[in-house]
Structures are given as C-alpha cells and as structure tokens.
Amino acid sequence: xxxxxxxxxxxxxxxxxxxxxxxxxxxxxxxxxxxxxxxxxxxxxxxxxxxxxxxxxxxxxxxxxxxxxxxxxxxxxxxxxxxxxxxxxxxxxxxxxxxxxxxxxxxxxxxxxxxxxxxxxxxxxxxxxxxxxxxxxxxxxxxxxxxxxxxxxxxxxxxxxxxxxxxxxxxxxxxxxxxxxxxxxxxxxxxxxxxxxxxxxxxxxxxxxxxxxxxxxxxxxxxxxxxxxxxxxxxxxxxxxxxxxxxxxxxxxxxxxxxxxxxxxxxxxxxxxxxxxxxxxxxxxxxxxxxxxxxxxxxxxxxxxxxxxxxxxxxxxxxxxxxxxxxxxxxxxxxxxxxxxxxxxxxxxxxxxxxxxxxxxxxxxxxx
Amino acid sequence: xxxxxxxxxxxxxxxxxxxxxxxxxxxxxxxxxxxxxxxxxxxxxxxxxxxxxxxxxxxxxxxxxxxxxxxxxxxxxxxx
Numbered sequence: 001x002x003x004x005x006x007x008x009x010x011x012x013x014x015x016x017x018x019x020x021x022x023x024x025x026x027x028x029x030x031x032x033x034x035x036x037x038x039x040x041x042x043x044x045x046x047x048x049x050x051x052x053x054x055x056x057x058x059x060x061x062x063x064x065x066x067x068x069x070x071x072x073x074x075x076x077x078x079x080x081x082x083x084x085x086x087x088x089x090x091x092x093x094x095x096x097x098x099x100x101x102x103x104x105x106x107x108x109x110x111x112x113x114x115x116x117x118x119x120x121x122x123x124x125x126x127x128x129x130x131x132x133x134x135x136x137x138x139x140x141x142x143x144x145x146x147x148x149x150x151x152x153x154x155x156x157x158x159x160x161x162x163x164x165x166x167x168x169x170x171x172x173x174x175x176x177x178x179x180x181x182x183x184x185x186x187x188x189x190x191x192x193x194x195x196x197x198x199x200x201x202x203x204x205x206x207x208x209x210x211x212x213x214x215x216x217x218x219x220x221x222x223x224x225x226x227x228x229x230x231x232x233x234x235x236x237x238x239x240x241x242x243x244x245x246x247x248x249x250x251x252x253x254x255x256x257x258x259x260x261x262x263x264x265x266x267x268x269x270x271x272x273x274x275x276x277x278x279x280x281x282x283x284x285x286x287x288x289x290x291x292x293x294x295x296x297x298x299x300x301x302x303x304x305x306x307x308x309x310x311x312x313x314x315x316x317x318x319x320x321x322x323x324x325x326x327x328x329x330x331x332x333x334x335x336x337x338x339x340x341x342x343x344x345x346x347x348x349x350x351x352x353x354x355x356x357x358x359x360x361x362x363x364x365x366x367x368x
Numbered sequence: 369x370x371x372x373x374x375x376x377x378x379x380x381x382x383x384x385x386x387x388x389x390x391x392x393x394x395x396x397x398x399x400x401x402x403x404x405x406x407x408x409x410x411x412x413x414x415x416x417x418x419x420x421x422x423x424x425x426x427x428x429x430x431x432x433x434x435x436x437x438x439x440x441x442x443x444x445x446x447x448x
Binding site for chain 2 (some may be wrong): 043146148149167171173193198277305306310325343348
C-alpha cells in the first residue's frame with residue numbers, strides 16, 4: 001500500500017483541526033477531482049488522495065482553471081499541472097507509489113510542518129504526503145497567503161519544520177517570526193552561502209538541508225553540511241558534469257551550469273536562458289516576444305539581473321519605434337507589461353537607440 | 369547613500385501599485401510590517417536602488433535585513 005495514512009496525522013486548516021479519521025470520512029464522499037478553491041482545499045486534496053488510493057481511480061489536482069480536465073485512463077495516477085509560464089498548463093500523471101517511495105513512515109517523533117508551497121503543486125503534494133505518511137501535523141495557510149501571512153500563522157501555530165524555496169526563506173527571515181525550528185529545508189532554486197549562514201544564525205537548533213531535484217528524476221540529492229553546492233566526491237556515472245559544464249543526471253542534461261571549486265560543485269545559473277524568479281521559471285525570450293507585440297516597441301532585450309530577494313529579476317532595454325516619444329509611451333508600455341504574470345514583468349525600463357547584436361546575430365544576454 | 373533614497377523609491381513603489389502610502393522611517397519593517405509589499409516589490413526596490421546608486425551590496429549573496437534603515441546601511445557600506 002503506497003499511501004498509508006498514519007493515525008496520528010492531523011491537518012490544521014482555516015482554524016479547524018482534522019484528524020486522520022475525519023479525513024477518511026471525508027474521502028467517502030469525495031470525487032476524483034481536487035479543486036484549488038474553497039476554505040479547505042488541503043482537506044479536500046487529502047480526502048481525494050485517500051479515495052484514489054482506495055479505489056484505484058485517477059485523481060486530477062486542478063490548480064489552474066483554464067486547463068481542461070483530460071479523459072481519465074483509469075491508471076490510478078495522480079495528475080498534477082505543470083507550471084507553464086505561458087499558454088495552458090499541461091497535465092503530468094504520477095504514480096502514487098512513485099510519489100511516496102522515498103517518504104519514511106512515522107518514526108515516533110511527531111513534527112509540525114508548515115506548508116509554504118501551493119498545496120496543488122508538485123512540491124506541495126510532496127509535503128502533504130510526507131506529513132500524512134509520517135504521522136505529523138500539517139499546518140496549511142490559505143491559498144493566497146503571503147510570506148508575511150505565513151509568518152503570522154507560524155507564530156500562532158509554532159511549526160517545528162518548514163520546507164520552502166530560497167525566495168520564501170529570504171522573505172521569511174525578513175518577516176522574523178518568533179520560532180524555534182528543528183528542521184529547515186530548501187528546494188526549487190539554487191541556494192547561496194549567505195542564505196544558509198543567515199538560517200544557521202537565526203535557527204541554531206535546526207537541521208538545515210537543501211535539496212536538488214529535477215522534474216524527470218525527482219529528488220537527486222540532499223545536502224546537510226551547511227554549505228552551498230554539493231561535495232565533488234558525489235559525482236559518479238549518474239551524476240556527472242558535461243563537457244559544457246552542466247550537470248547531467250541519469251544521462252539527461254539538466255542545463256544547470258556548475259563549476260568545481262576545490263572539493264565542491266557550485267551552481268552557476270542556467271546554460272539556457274531560463275531564470276528562476278521567486279521560484280517561477282521564466283524564459284526572457286518569451287517576455288521579449290510579448291513586448292514586441294506592443295506597437296511602439298521596435299526591438300527589446302530582456303536581461304535577468306541577480307537579486308538577493310527573488311534570485312533574479314528582469315530588466316528591459318527597449319528601442320522605440322522612431323515616431324514614438326519616450327515620455328508619451330512609457331505608460332503605454334507599462335500597461336502592456338502589467339498584463340504579464342508578475343514574475344515575468346521587467347521591473348525597470350531603459351530606452352536605448354538600438355539593441356546590440358553579437359557576432360552570431362543573437363542578442364547578447366549576459367548571465368549577470 | 370542616505371536613507372532618504374530608500375524612502376523615496378519605496379514610496380514610488382507603493383504609489384505605483386496604488387497601495388496606501390504610510391510614513392517610512394529607518395525603523396520601518398519592510399516585509400510583514402506596515403507596508404503592503406511582497407518579495408517581488410522588495411526585489412524591485414533593490415534593483416532600483418542598485419541602478420540609481422551603481423552599487424551592488426548583494427554581489428556576494430544574500431545578507432539579512434529587516435528595516436528600511438538596515439537596507440540603506442547596506443548600500444552605504446557598499447559605497448565604502
């Protein structure tokens with residue numbers, strides 16, 4: 001049985017406490033569709049997971065309502081939506097057994113986990129399943145909670161363990177909730193040494209670890225020594241560095257650029273132009289293509305600038321249509337930009353006479 | 369760099385997003401305080417300050433700060 005709900009599990013959501021028995025009862029009346037709305041979406045998700053396990057039906061975890069529900073193939077899989085930056089989100093089916101295979105059953109000590117990821121995201125479902133199987137208490141903030149809201153909730157509910165992206169952790173540290181954590185987990189983006197040091201200072205009693213995972217391979221490794229990157233001694237046939245200095249996992253190029261510094265492998269951004277902005281994957285070319293649909297924009301270059309809060313942030317250099325007046329069109333371009341999801345919006349606009357092109361005819365897009 | 373620049377740019381961000389503009393002092397907490405701003409707004413503030421001053425206090429990675437005054441001080445320190 002891949003989903004063994006530990007009897008000690010509890011969910012705290014919307015000011016209510018749900019026991020394992022409550023959620024089993026809720027599963028009796030649930031459907032094979034979990035929808036990210038309502039006051040208790042995590043209770044609904046857990047009930048649907050229990051029902052899926054019991055009945056062998058497909059479960060569709062719907063986070064974005066613009067995506068049509070595909071026809072179930074009765075494979076007993078959990079279908080999650082990938083976070084597409086543009087267009088319609090895609091569905092990806094996961095075997096429940098595979099989602100749960102690396103989760104250890106409860107070993108006695110009961111922890112209190114704060115859920116910082118969207119509960120219907122891949123990372124969110126992982127945290128939910130870990131708490132269920134481990135017999136822990138899961139504290140679920142409202143779907144639209146800001147990091148500040150989560151900090152307030154954390155002070156009230158006193159979690160012992162929190163998993164989040166580096167962007168979450170930087171903002172959480174700044175919000176400075178009064179907590180004594182035993183476990184701090186980072187994932188989803190590369191972690192820098194400054195953040196690890198700040199977490200160590202703020203949470204001296206915590207076990208701090210950062211996780212490297214890929215969509216295809218799942219969790220590849222976990223680093224717990226308090227240092228950024230990972231030990232070079234871990235490199236082997238399935239975890240290798242390619243000739244163009246990217247990390248290769250199980251024979252698949254991750255496009256994550258790395259360098260070896262003494263006995264350490266450190267992450268240095270992406271080989272392709274993808275950047276991670278507050279945990280959201282963004283391709284500058286897509287933003288450029290969108291900006292070119294604004295009639296007054298003749299050419300544009302989007303650059304990703306390293307940023308201590310969100311990892312990166314986009315900036316734009318714009319060559320205007322020759323008849324356009326800078327003062328008049330700035331507001332028009334800003335309005336155009338505001339139709340993009342927030343992570344994709346360039347935060348500064350510089351007007352230039354022309355966008356420089358390199359010898360290859362490509363826009364030169366420096367990594368930093 | 370003076371704290372005034374942090375206050376000016378922060379006020380501009382609040383105005384741009386039509387948030388209520390409150391009085392900002394060096395002790396004003398940036399996130400989870402009286403200001404209606406989130407991580408992306410704060411990232412925008414840092415980029416703007418970097419562009420205006422030409423300084424990069426976070427070149428080596430993340431440095432913890434809580435208040436508007438602490439952020440200003442990081443830029444002052446970066447100016448050497």
